[in-house]
Structure formats: structure tokens, C-alpha cells
Amino acid sequence: MQTGKHPLGTYFNLDIVFSTLCMLFFVVMLIETFRMDVPSTYLLPRALSILGIILVAAIWLTNLKKIMARVVEFEEEKKGFGGLNFYLNVLITGAYFFIANFLGYIPTTFICILAFVYIMRYQNKAIAFATAIFLPLILYYLFASLLKVSLPQGFLEALFI
Amino acid sequence: MLEGLLLALSPQGILYMIMGGIIGLVIGILPGLGPVFGVALLLPSTFWMPAHLGLIFLGSLYGCCVYGGSITAVLLGIPGTPGSITTVFDGHEIAKKGEAGVALGLSATSSMLGGVIGVISLAVFGPMLAEIAVKLAPADYFALAVFGLSMVAVAAKGDTLKGLMLATLGVALSTIGQDLFTGEHRFAFGIEYLIGGIPFIPAMIGLFALSQAFIIAEEGGKISRIGKVTGAFWEGAIYTFRHWGTVVKNAVLGVILGIIPGVGINVTGFMAYLGQKRIDKDPDSFGKGNPLGVIAPESGNNACVSGELIPAFGLGIPGASTAAIFIGAITMYGLRPGYAFFSEAGPIAWALITGLLFSQFLFFLIGAFGANYVSKVTLVPAALLVPAIITLSFIGGISYRHFFGDAILVFVSGVVGYVLHRYRYPVACLVLGIILGKLVERNFFRALQISDNAFDVFIHSPITIIFWTITILVLAFGLLPIKEWFKKFTKSNTNNAQGG
Numbered sequence: 001m002q003t004g005k006h007p008l009g010t011y012f013n014l015d016i017v018f019s020t021l022c023m024l025f026f027v028v029m030l031i032e033t034f035r036m037d038v039p040s041t042y043l044l045p046r047a048l049s050i051l052g053i054i055l056v057a058a059i060w061l062t063n064l065k066k067i068m069a070r071v072v073e074f075e076e077e078k079k080g081f082g083g084l085n086f087y088l089n090v091l092i093t094g095a096y097f098f099i100a101n102f103l104g105y106i107p108t109t110f111i112c113i114l115a116f117v118y119i120m121r122y123q124n125k126a127i128a129f130a131t132a133i134f135l136p137l138i139l140y141y142l143f144a145s146l147l148k149v150s151l152p153q154g155f156l157e158a159l160f161i
Numbered sequence: 162m163l164e165g166l167l168l169a170l171s172p173q174g175i176l177y178m179i180m181g182g183i184i185g186l187v188i189g190i191l192p193g194l195g196p197v198f199g200v201a202l203l204l205p206s207t208f209w210m211p212a213h214l215g216l217i218f219l220g221s222l223y224g225c226c227v228y229g230g231s232i233t234a235v236l237l238g239i240p241g242t243p244g245s246i247t248t249v250f251d252g253h254e255i256a257k258k259g260e261a262g263v264a265l266g267l268s269a270t271s272s273m274l275g276g277v278i279g280v281i282s283l284a285v286f287g288p289m290l291a292e293i294a295v296k297l298a299p300a301d302y303f304a305l306a307v308f309g310l311s312m313v314a315v316a317a318k319g320d321t322l323k324g325l326m327l328a329t330l331g332v333a334l335s336t337i338g339q340d341l342f343t344g345e346h347r348f349a350f351g352i353e354y355l356i357g358g359i360p361f362i363p364a365m366i367g368l369f370a371l372s373q374a375f376i377i378a379e380e381g382g383k384i385s386r387i388g389k390v391t392g393a394f395w396e397g398a399i400y401t402f403r404h405w406g407t408v409v410k411n412a413v414l415g416v417i418l419g420i421i422p423g424v425g426i427n428v429t430g431f432m433a434y435l436g437q438k439r440i441d442k443d444p445d446s447f448g449k450g451n452p453l454g455v456i457a458p459e460s461g462n463n464a465c466v467s468g469e470l471i472p473a474f475g476l477g478i479p480g481a482s483t484a485a486i487f488i489g490a491i492t493m494y495g496l497r498p499g500y501a502f503f504s505e506a507g508p509i510a511w512a513l514i515t516g517l518l519f520s521q522f523l524f525f526l527i528g529a530f531g532a533n534y535v536s537k538v539t540l541v542p543a544a545l546l547v548p549a550i551i552t553l554s555f556i557g558g559i560s561y562r563h564f565f566g567d568a569i570l571v572f573v574s575g576v577v578g579y580v581l582h583r584y585r586y587p588v589a590c591l592v593l594g595i596i597l598g599k600l601v602e603r604n605f606f607r608a609l610q611i612s613d614n615a616f617d618v619f620i621h622s623p624i625t626i627i628f629w630t631i632t633i634l635v636l637a638f639g640l641l642p643i644k645e646w647f648k649k650f651t652k653s654n655t656n657n658a659q660g661g
Binding site: 036038093096112136 | 188202322323325326329330332333336340341342343345347348371374375378379381542543544545547548549551552553555556559560563565568569571572575576577579580581583584601602605606
């Protein structure tokens with residue numbers, strides 16, 4: 001286990017965000033179980049949510065000790081050439097997942113590949129463009145035409161109907 | 162039997178076996194498209210085939226599809242099928258060291274050996290084992306599921322708090338959706354998507370595939386950290402043959418778990434992996450590239466494939482989705498599943514079994530000759546690999562139910578998977594919880610209903626007592642420092658004896 005100061009500071013890290021979200025989930029689940037009447041519906045979730053709250057609280061206590069000691073455990077980022085920041089990566093991927101449904105699979109994937117190639121400073125432009133053009137086309141043919149998976153067509157839908 | 166063997170090994174039989182095998186491998190490699198999808202998709206295309214060829218085709222497709230999932234698990238850290246989740250833990254670590262060929266050799270050989278043991282069990286013990294399996298009552302299932310959950314103690318070793326929390330979260334997530342008994346909607350919060358529960362496949366794609374894309378992007382460079390591929394397929398194959406005991410043990414476990422309806426390859430992979438970790442002399446090396454961490458789940462999974470077909474063919478009871486589709490296929494050809502299947506169907510039944518058997522050798526051969534080429538994937542620059550994984554994860558999410566909401570779930574669980582990986586949460590515990598949650602709840606209340614709310618139903622049968630005993634032992638050895646206590650005890654006894 002590597003230890004050190006997290007890039008976003010000692011007091012804020014994704015571990016704390018995650019455990020807080022888990023705590024919220026368990027609390028909401030516990031409250032919801034009191035609206036249920038049949039034991040088979042609420043018994044297990046209620047037991048789980050109480051156990052979950054105790055466990056998250058225990059994790060917080062352990063983390064608090066580490067924060068007091070000004071050490072936050074995280075796996076050290078091993079950035080190689082062109083390593084990409086997680087938050088930027090999530091932003092691009094999130095945008096890809098949401099936009100693909102409206103813009104269509106092929107053009108969005110084309111843009112997504114070029115975006116990654118540019119941001120991660122990939123040098124071979126010929127291979128980058130060939131990948132950006134052929135990968136979406138091959139995958140579209142394989143999944144949509146051969147395996148009958150309905151991939152979003154977006155504005156290209158008019159061309160196919 | 163001989164007639165069936167000749168049918169399967171006729172030029173036409175071999176051709177259909179190869180066709181089914183290659184299609185199965187491709188489907189297995191693609192994230193989100195598992196054996197269920199593959200067999201269901203290709204079933205209509207067998208309508209026009211003679212019965213023996215159609216069944217050989219489907220049998221080969223099924224066998225190779227399960228193995229196909231291991232190729233991406235090893236090379237990219239992306240399990241192609243849910244059964245190969247545990248192969249990621251050590252197989253991908255070996256590939257990162259630049260020894261992708263060795264890892265592929267380990268997975269192909271253990272899959273082949275496990276698969277062969279599974280098919281032999283199907284052929285020899287099929288009807289007898291199926292009869293035993295249907296005698297399991299809900300209380301036995303409940304005890305089995307709790308035993309599965311007790312494996313959390315092994316998976317969470319070193320991070321017990323985090324592991325227990327994740328397992329609790331996993332089981333809690335599995336309760337979202339419609340209540341199994343009353344039909345009441347639980348924790349859906351008015352969101353239509355949640356009424357059917359959280360689908361496992363998109364969640365798995367996010368947790369393991371998309372999160373890998375985030376990790377590879379952050380690390381940059383190439384998957385192979387040394388920038389080249391060393392180690393040959395045969396090194397892995399020879400290592401597996403030398404550890405034949407591990408293969409046989411996990412294959413037998415795979416067959417047993419496969420026979421029990423509703424358990425399947427998802428659970429088998431975890432049970433085999435964690436069981437191996439539990440008994441290994443160096444459990445800390447698991448997750449860091451221990452070859453036995455590849456051999457155990459791979460041999461278990463491929464044996465489980467045939468185990469799942471035992472109650473389907475022997476009794477007409479489908480224990481898993483793929484087995485249900487196979488029952489549809491054999492019924493379509495005018496055959497009847499049940500005790501008489503092996504005797505009445507004669508050569509056709511044996512042709513199917515031979516097809517399944519030879520598909521094991523087929524993917525081994527494809528692996529042996531193709532390993533050097535496919536392992537080059539680990540040398541592809543991250544800038545090209547990352548968008549490829551992201552787009553495949555997107556397609557995997559969409560293709561599961563043709564539903565955009567599943568793609569969003571892939572994204573969300575991808576972010577969660579990244580956080581779990583970075584902060585060393587034992588992600589296996591979360592998956593175990595999700596997989597076993599429904600099995601626990603369903604069988605707990607079913608057992609109570611049958612026994613008229615008498616709790617002694619859970620300690621009534623010998624099978625249940627066996628499961629409880631093993632569970633207590635696993636928990637005790639996993640959570641308490643029993644080994645240290647025992648060492649101290651023996652040391653003090655020796656000292657006393659010497660002093661006396």
C-alpha cells in the first residue's frame with residue numbers, strides 16, 4: 001500500500017465520497033423499510049441497512065485516525081507517457097455515453113477516439129485516423145448488422161430508413 | 162455411443178464444430194455478450210440443420226464461448242463473460258508483467274482440462290447426479306448461499322471492514338426491485354428502471370471493463386509494463402499439467418455447483434478462486450499474479466458448463482438460462498429431456514456430448530496457435546486501447562437488453578469500480594453480495610413458508626448441517642487468528658514439556 005498526500009488534498013478524496021454515498025444509501029434504505037408491512041419485504045433490507053450503517057461508521061473511524069495522522073492511503077498513480085487525469089477521463093467518457101444516444105454511435109465514437117488520441121498525445125496520426133474511422137464502422141457492422149444489437153443511430157437514422 | 166462419436170467426427174460434424182467454436186470464441190470475447198446471448202442468438206440458425214449437426218454446433222459454441230471470456234480477462238482485465246471475473250484478478254496481473262502468453266496458456270489448459278472432466282461427468286454420471294440435485298430443499302440452498310457469502314472472509318483478507326461493507330452493499334443492491342413474494346416495489350423511488358432490479362451484466366461491465374479503461378488511461382503507456390511480450394503459451398500449459406490436482410479439485414467443484422439449479426458459473430468462479438486462496442500456502446500472492454488464481458476458476462467454470470446441462474438433459478430441469486435454451490433446442494429436434502434422454506436420443510445425444518468434448522480441444526488449439534498474436538494486444542498504446550474499451554463497454558451495456566439505461570449503469574459502475582480499485586476495496590466482495598443476495602433472500606423465506614415459520618428447518622437436513630459446519634469453519638479461520646493461537650498453544654506446550 002502506498003501512502004501519501006492525495007492530489008485533491010488530505011481531507012477530500014474519492015474514498016470518503018464513496019463511503020458517504022454508501023452511508024446515505026443505507027440510511028435511505030432503512031427509512032424506506034419502515035414504510036413496508038410484510039416481513040418478507042422489509043426484514044432482510046432492514047437488517048442489511050443497519051449492518052451497513054455500522055460498517056461505514058467503522059470505516060469512517062479508521063479513516064479519521066489516518067486523517068489525524070495526516071496520511072491518506074491510496075494507490076499511487078503510476079502515470080506513464082500520456083497518462084490521463086481521472087476526472088478528465090470521466091468527463092469525456094460521460095459525455096460519450098450520453099451524447100452517443102442522440103448523435104449516433106458512429107460519429108460519437110469517431111470524435112471520442114480522436115479526443116483521446118489528442119489528449120493522450122498519441123503521435124502517429126495516420127494510425128489514429130484509421131482507428132477513428134474503421135473501429136466504429138467495424139464494430140457497428142459486427143454488432144448492429146450481424147448480431148442485431150440496436151446501436152443508437154442518431155441523425156444517421158434518416159439515412160438507414 | 163460409438164455411432165454418436167462417428168457422427169460428431171464426420172467431416173460435416175467437424176466443420177460445424179469449428180464454426181460453432183469460432184463464433185463462440187468471438188461472442189465470448191466481446192464484453193456483455195455471454196453464452197446465453199450466443200446460444201439464443203444462433204439457435205434459430207440451427208432450424209435448418211440436421212439434429213446432430215445443430216446440437217454439435219450449439220455445444221461447441223457454448224463450450225468455446227465460456228473460454229472466450231477468459232481471453233479479454235487476461236489481456237485487458239475485462240471479463241468477457243461473468244464466469245471469467247475472477248480470472249482478471251491474477252491473469253491480468255501476469256499479462257501486465259509482460260507474460261500474457263503464459264497467462265493464456267494457463268487459462269486455455271485449465272479450461273480444457275476442467276471442461277473435459279465436466280463433459281465426462283455429464284456422460285457418465287448425468288442421470289444419477291441430476292436425481293440427487295433435485296432433492297435439495299430451499300433450506301439447503303439458503304445454507305449453500307450463506308456458505309458462499311462466508312467466502313467474503315477470505316476475499317476481504319487484509320481489508321475486512323471494507324470487504325464486509327461491500328458484501329453488505331452487494332446484498333442490499335440485490336434487494337432493489339420487485340419483492341420476490343409480494344410483488345411490491347422496493348427501493349425503486351419511482352424510477353421505472355429500478356423496478357426490475359439492478360441488472361448484473363451492465364454492472365459487471367462497468368465494474369471491470371470501464372474501470373479498467375480509466376486505470377489504463379491514467380497509467381498511460383501500454384498494458385505490458387515492460388513494453389514487450391515474453392513467456393510462451395506452453396509454459397502456462399506445462400505449469401497447469403503439473404498442477405493437475407488443483408484442476409481436478411476445482412473441476413469437481415464446478416460440476417457439483419453446476420448441477421445445483423440456480424448457482425451457475427458466476428458463483429463457481431468465485432468459490433473456486435476463493436477456495437484456492439483459502440487453502441494456498443501463500444494467500445497474499447493471490448491478486449498479484451499467482452498462476453493458481455487462473456487455474457482454479459478456469460477449470461471450475463468450464464466444468465460447471467457441463468454440470469449445468471446435467472439436470473437439463475437428465476431431468477428436463479434447466480438450472481441456468483443457457484441450459485433452458487438447450488432444452489428448447491433438443492425439444493425442437495423432437496427429443497425429450499429426462500431420464501430417457503441418453504437412451505432414447507441415442508447417437509444424437511452422444512453426438513452433442515462429443516461436440517462439447519471436442520470443443521474443449523478446439524479452443525485449446527486455437528489458444529495454442531493464436532496466443533502469440535493475440536497477446537500483442539498488451540502492446541497497443543493506451544491512447545488507442547482506452548477509447549476501444551470505452552466503446553466496447555458502451556456496446557456491451559446497450560446489447561444486454563437494448564436499453565439505454567443499461568449504458569448509463571455501465572458508466573456509473575465504471576466510476577465506482579475505479580474508486581474501489583484505487584482505494585484497495587476488495588471488489589470481489591461486492592460481486593459476491595450481488596450474485597448471492599437473491600439466492601439468500603428467496604430461499605430463506607421459501608424455507609420458512611414450507612416449514613410454517615419453524616426456524617429449525619435450517620438445521621434439519623444433513624446437507625444443511627454440512628454447509629453450516631463448513632461456513633462456521635471458513636468464518637472462524639478467515640476472521641479469527643486461529644493459526645496464531647494454535648501455534649502459540651503448541652509452542653507453550655512444547656516449552657512446558659521441555660521445562661518439565
